[in-house]
Amino acid sequence: MSSIGVVEQTAGKGAAKHARRRKNRATGVGSNRRGGWVTYTLLAIVLLVSFYPLYYTFLLASSDAQTIAQNPIPSLIPGDNFIDNARRVLESDIKFWQALWNSIIVAVITSVSVVLFATLAGFSFAKLRFRGRRALLVFVIATMAVPTQLGVVPLFILMSELGWTGKLIAVIVPGMVTAFGVFWMTQYFEETLPFELIEAARVDGCSMIRTFWHVALPAAKPAAAMLALFTFVASWTNFFWPFIVLGSTNPTLPVSLQLLQASYFKDFSLIMAGVVLATVPLILLFIVAGKQLVSGIMAGAVKG
């Protein structure tokens, strides 16, 4: 649902291909100029500026309320209260561990589900011929631009009817498929999976589903991994819908962070410790898989 919005931003094909081709032409003209020290310096400044708020958060999280109140600009050296503050977050009534666990459950299940259904549908759209294929594909692409978040009221009514409010399933089910995922996998299969491979499997007597399982799915691994990453990030950071349907009794991390701010607004060392705890998992993921996120965004950039 609202998690779709975030992932939506990539679409299209070809850009990455061009980028790869261009590597071979390192000349001194146009945009292929060598980066001079000015460029490096400016980029370094930009990176420092965008990294600083995160470091600032840690500085406050390792400080104490009084020091923070006295120094609007924190000293660049962290204090030594982080463990203490973190413990206070964990012992507070925001249910941090439960929220962490909920966030992991929701993010993992939606990622697996989005990838599975998107790969199935993408395989079908890209490599199988059937009536209505074009129209249905156009429909999928059109729905990428639909702000489904605006359907919250009926969705909430639906979840109440089902008795799902306050339960994780109310967040999981609306996140199980994304139009973007289907589009993404369709594109990938179109570009990379040759028809011959599928026909060969068919001639060997494979059923469609076995062809999918043994031929298409292995071929889809790189794109599927990227899709899983983006879905995971989108799910982890999603707030609006979990906030409405889960509430404070069974929160995900963003919902419990919101509680933290609402109840402890005077103690910024505590609040920022909470922010650090909720953010670190994705920072770690980023260190491991950030490269894939970068190439995913760039491969998806629009062309034409």
Added chain:
Amino acid sequence: MSMNAAPTVPPKAKSEAERTLARRTRLNHWDRKYSPYLYIAPFFIIFALVGLFPLVYTAFVSVHDWNLIGGKGEFVGMENYQQVVQQPLFWKGLRNTFSIFVLSSVPQVLIGLWLAAMLDANLRAKTFWRMGVLLPYVVMPVAVGMIFSKIFADQSGMANAILGNFGIDPIRWHADVLASHVAIATMVDFRWTGYTTLILLAGMQAIPNDLYEAAVVDGAGRWKSFRSITVPSLRPTIIFVVITSTIGGLQIFDEPRMFDQQGQGGNDRQWMTVTMYLYELGWGAQKSFGRASAVAWILFLIILIIGGINFMATQRISGTGSKGDK
């Protein structure tokens, strides 16, 4: 999936029984004919239930007297809409939403272009720089809101302290309308500028080098070739960025919600957005699903219209740009 069983007879086992053969052919035929639909079905079914149906049903709820607790009441026609558009709060929310949207997306695209142009140079450690600009993207908006509401605190915030060092009077980030919008726009851009930069960068890398070479031959400088080649060639990419940021930006909720402790959009509702208003109508004191739906439906139409205008405007601006420079 188990319904779609594999043919039971292995191809090499030359069973001469004609019935088996016929069955196999028939199964195979069905497999070919219906599998494609079976594979796309999960997406369409789930999307219809949790995406499309709620959106369409919003229109139905919006013409009823509908309450969070009491449930569906009687048909009231356009009454919810009338009440909503008579509320000054609704217009305030609309104003705030647009203001925050413009204040965030214009700098985002401009800074994105600038950063992308730098990253497009032949750099060492390309991946490092690209990952660097993307890092804030993995921070949840709620956390961004909490961090920046402290940085922009009126009394003890870092922003004012830094300004104070330059002899500038403290800005009332949480009291002034425009200042609060700037603060929230900063949060949005903190998280999204890197993402936009990478999309623009990919677009730049797809521009054929011959164009730049021709420009150099014509004596164009770096700025000139950026303006007359890079920007016009990026037209589709820019349209794409602007349209997607419109869809997301006009629904903004997380950052303004977290800008203070109450989450109401300020004492005078100076940074309350339309989606915050929607939430308040539905789940706040009024608990009126009918009116919340009316707001949702109005916002939906606005997003469609703005998306269309964006599309045409971006096309025209970039279009004349490339024509003028030829």
